[in-house]
Each structure stands twice: as structure tokens, then as C-alpha cells.
Amino acid sequence: MKKLNDWIIVLSLSTLLILRILYVLRCTGKPLRRSSQQALKTLIVLGSGGHTAEMLNLVAVLHRDRFYPRCYVAAATDNMSLQKARVLEESYSYETNVGKMVEAAQFMQIYRSREVGQSYFTSIGTTIFAMLHALWMTFIIRPDMVLCNGPGTCIPICVAAFLFKVVGIRWMSIVYVESIARVRKLSLSGLLLYKFHLADQFFVQWPQLQKSYSKAHYVGCLM
Amino acid sequence: MQLLLWFYYFFVLFFYSKLMEYFFILNLIECAYEGMGEAHGDVLAKKTVFVTVGTTCFDALVQAVDSQLLKAELLRRGYTNLLIQLGRGSYIPSKSAGEDGSLTVDYFSFSPSIADHMRSASLVISHAGSGSIFETLRLGKPLIVVVNTALMDNHQSELAEELAERKHLLCAYPDTLYETIQNMDLDTLVPYPPSNPMAVAKLMNKFFGFPED
Numbered sequence: 001m002k003k004l005n006d007w008i009i010v011l012s013l014s015t016l017l018i019l020r021i022l023y024v025l026r027c028t029g030k031p032l033r034r035s036s037q038q039a040l041k042t043l044i045v046l047g048s049g050g051h052t053a054e055m056l057n058l059v060a061v062l063h064r065d066r067f068y069p070r071c072y073v074a075a076a077t078d079n080m081s082l083q084k085a086r087v088l089e090e091s092y093s094y095e096t097n098v099g100k101m102v103e104a105a106q107f108m109q110i111y112r113s114r115e116v117g118q119s120y121f122t123s124i125g126t127t128i129f130a131m132l133h134a135l136w137m138t139f140i141i142r143p144d145m146v147l148c149n150g151p152g153t154c155i156p157i158c159v160a161a162f163l164f165k166v167v168g169i170r171w172m173s174i175v176y177v178e179s180i181a182r183v184r185k186l187s188l189s190g191l192l193l194y195k196f197h198l199a200d201q202f203f204v205q206w207p208q209l210q211k212s213y214s215k216a217h218y219v220g221c222l223m
Numbered sequence: 224m225q226l227l228l229w230f231y232y233f234f235v236l237f238f239y240s241k242l243m244e245y246f247f248i249l250n251l252i253e254c255a256y257e258g259m260g261e262a263h264g265d266v267l268a269k270k271t272v273f274v275t276v277g278t279t280c281f282d283a284l285v286q287a288v289d290s291q292l293l294k295a296e297l298l299r300r301g302y303t304n305l306l307i308q309l310g311r312g313s314y315i316p317s318k319s320a321g322e323d324g325s326l327t328v329d330y331f332s333f334s335p336s337i338a339d340h341m342r343s344a345s346l347v348i349s350h351a352g353s354g355s356i357f358e359t360l361r362l363g364k365p366l367i368v369v370v371n372t373a374l375m376d377n378h379q380s381e382l383a384e385e386l387a388e389r390k391h392l393l394c395a396y397p398d399t400l401y402e403t404i405q406n407m408d409l410d411t412l413v414p415y416p417p418s419n420p421m422a423v424a425k426l427m428n429k430f431f432g433f434p435e436d
Contacts, residue, residue: 034432049278050353061420066433145431173431177423181353183381201430203423206385222420223357
């Protein structure tokens with residue numbers, strides 16, 4: 001009798017979970033109806049080299065007081081990206097010369113799921129570790145929006161954001177801009193987010209990609 | 224009274240014409256100086272080719288540029304200097320002070336002011352990283368992108384090939400670089416149009432319910 005009870009509980013919880021996930025997936029991509037014009041806390045994922053340059057190029061044209069405070073996350077082994085983000089944020093506080101901007105920007109590092117050339121066997125362990133770290137980081141930051149453009153570092157964060165959506169702690173919108181270097185094929189991160197319908201907004205910069213992936217938005221070259 | 228005014232006018236005209244004469248002669252002297260400079264291969268006529276590999280290791284490109292044939296071709300096309308940024312590469316090219324009319328060659332590994340080198344270059348030869356490509360295109364410099372065939376999953380070549388198809392740059396590989404330089408006609412390159420990152424910002428604003436500007 002007790003065993004049957006356990007099974008009923010497990011089954012009903014699983015059903016609830018599946019329904020919740022389906023509901024979240026259905027709501028993903030629908031424009032937010034927000035009563036207040038309050039600023040959105042933004043988590044910005046930086047990748048190596050070109051990814052960072054493209055991301056900062058985009059952040060520079062966003063409304064500073066709408067997407068605020070901004071938290072930049074880069075891989076632990078990436079030395080340059082956070083530095084470049086700092087330079088951008090410092091230029092903002094210089095321009096506005098207002099005390100409140102100083103409170104804004106945060107800069108954090110996250111463990112990579114897999115380093116370039118790492119064996120696939122050890123990658124399983126590091127990916128799980130990176131996933132846990134991402135969950136922790138996303139919990140601490142609790143952003144309203146995650147902005148990323150394709151480095152491997154963004155997948156654990158996007159999955160974490162999705163889980164938070166499901167659990168209902170906070171609705172974290174995911175905005176994905178595929179890198180300008182991707183002309184005919186999506187990157188692995190982009191493909192995962194597209195296929196699993198995890199991103200609320202999915203942008204591509206070349207018309208060829210829009211033809212292959214009809215649910216993506218073509219926005220032209222951003223660089 | 225009338226006479227005085229006339230004297231005044233003539234005086235002003237006289238003084239003004241003397242001033243013009245002075246500037247005219249100065250101008251002539253300047254042009255003569257510049258002309259002399261060009262004839263003697265002065266700093267004023269320097270045309271630099273800047274080679275960059277970004278933060279990568281791309282020895283195949285540095286080796287290709289280090290060839291005597293290629294350097295002779297650059298010289299033939301009027302370039303005077305060759306500056307190579309080695310990045311994390313280990314191959315060291317040969318330097319040259321450029322005496323007896325040869326190409327002046329120099330190199331360095333990293334620099335905080337790559338942008339300055341690009342700005343003062345007449346031709347840029349770069350690896351296929353998107354950062355280097357767009358930095359160069361935005362400066363309006365002629366660009367030859369060399370794709371690193373040693374890289375696995377070479378998604379960089381997609382971007383280089385697409386931009387080459389749109390005639391914004393020339394695309395080459397380390398073993399076809401010399402041929403590309405031999406046949407290049409930089410006048411056929413089309414300037415890269417200014418980009419519009421605001422397009423995404425607008426869509427994001429709309430999605431999150433912010434008012435339009």
C-alpha cells in the first residue's frame with residue numbers, strides 16, 4: 001500500500017513538472033507584459049576574443065538605465081574580457097557623473113564546462129561542475145534577463161535560467177544574438193537554444209541563417 | 224577727409240597683398256620640401272603593410288609573409304615597410320633595415336596599440352578572427368584575410384568567404400597568399416557599410432515593453 005502511495009506521489013509530481021515545463025516553453029518568446037517601467041537586471045555573458053568585442057558593441061547601444069544593473073560573467077581562464085567590460089562601464093560613470101551608476105556593474109567569473117582540447121571523458125565531470133556553479137551564480141545574481149552571443153560559457157547559464165523559470169523563482173528572459181562569424185550554420189550554443197526553444201529572443205546577423213532557421217529574427221550585421 | 228579714406232584703402236590693400244605674397248611663398252617652400260622628401264624616400268612616403276594574427280598562433284601566415292618572393296612583390300607595388308605582429312606564434316621572421324631599396328621589415332609579439340598600427344597601415348593582412356576583421360574594415364583599410372587551415376572546425380572561414388563575396392576584403396590561405404598579392408586589385412574592394420546595432424536594441428526595448436524613443 002505504501003509503495004503504491006509513493007508511486008502516486010512520484011507520478012503526480014512528474015506530471016506537474018512536465019506541465020510546468022510545457023507552460024514555460026509556451027510562454028517563452030512572448031513579449032513581457034510589465035506594469036512598471038522598472039529597470040531589468042541584466043546578466044551579460046562574455047566569451048573570448050570576438051565574442052566579447054561583439055557583445056560590448058551591443059551593450060554600448062542599450063539604454064543604460066533600462067538594462068541596469070549589469071552583471072558581466074566571463075570564464076575563469078579569460079583575462080581580457082572582464083577588463084574590457086570594466087573600461088566600458090567606467091566610461092559610463094565618467095559620462096553621467098552620477099553616484100548611482102557606481103553601484104551598478106558587477107564582474108564575475110565562472111568555471112568553463114570544457115577547455116579547448118580537453119578530453120571528453122574528463123569533460124563530463126567539469127561540465128557537471130560548471131553547471132552547478134552556473135546554478136549558484138544565477139541564484140546569487142537573480143537577473144531579469146540573460147544576454148549572450150554564443151560562447152560555450154553561456155549554455156550552463158541559459159540552462160540555469162530556464163530551470164529558474166520552471167521553478168518559478170524569477171522569470172529570466174533569455175536574449176540570444178548569434179555571432180556575426182556564423183553565416184551559414186549556427187554555433188553549438190545557438191543550436192541548443194534554438195532546438196529546445198529556450199531563448200525568448202533569438203537573433204541572427206546573416207540572411208542565410210534566417211532561411212535555415214525560420215524562427216530566428218534577422219537583424220543584419222551588428223558590427 | 225575723403226582723401227584720407229582713400230589713403231586708408233590703398234594702405235590696407237597694399238598690406239593685404241604683401242601678406243598674401245608671404246603665404247604664397249611659404250606654400251611654395253612647403254611643396255618643394257615635400258617634393259624633395261618623396262624623391263629621397265623620406266618618412267612622408269612610407270607605405271606600411273601590417274600583418275596581424277590577433278591573440279592566436281598562426282606560424283603558417285608569418286612564414287608565408289617571410290618569403291623573398293612575396294616581399295619583392297610588395298616592394299614592386301610601392302610598399303616600403305612590413306610590420307608583423309606575431310601573437311603567440313613561435314616562428315621568428317627575418318628583420319630588415321631596408322637599405323639598398325629593400326623592404327623594411329620589423330616584428331613584435333603583442334602591443335596595446337594594434338589600432339594605431341592599423342591606422343597607419345596602407346594594407347592589412349590579418350587572420351580570420353572577427354575582431355581583427357571588423358576593426359580593419361571600420362578603419363576603411365584594404366584587407367587580405369588569411370584563413371588558418373590548421374584550425375579544427377574552421378567556422379572563421381565562413382565569415383571571411385562571405386565578406387570576400389561581398390567584395391569587402393580579399394580572402395586567401397597561407398599557400399595562396401603570394402598569388403593573391405600578385406593578382407590583387409585593391410580598387411575593386413567595396414567599403415564596408417556602417418553597422419546598425421540599434422536594430423537589436425529597438426527589438427529588445429519593444430519586447431520588454433519599454434517605450435519607443
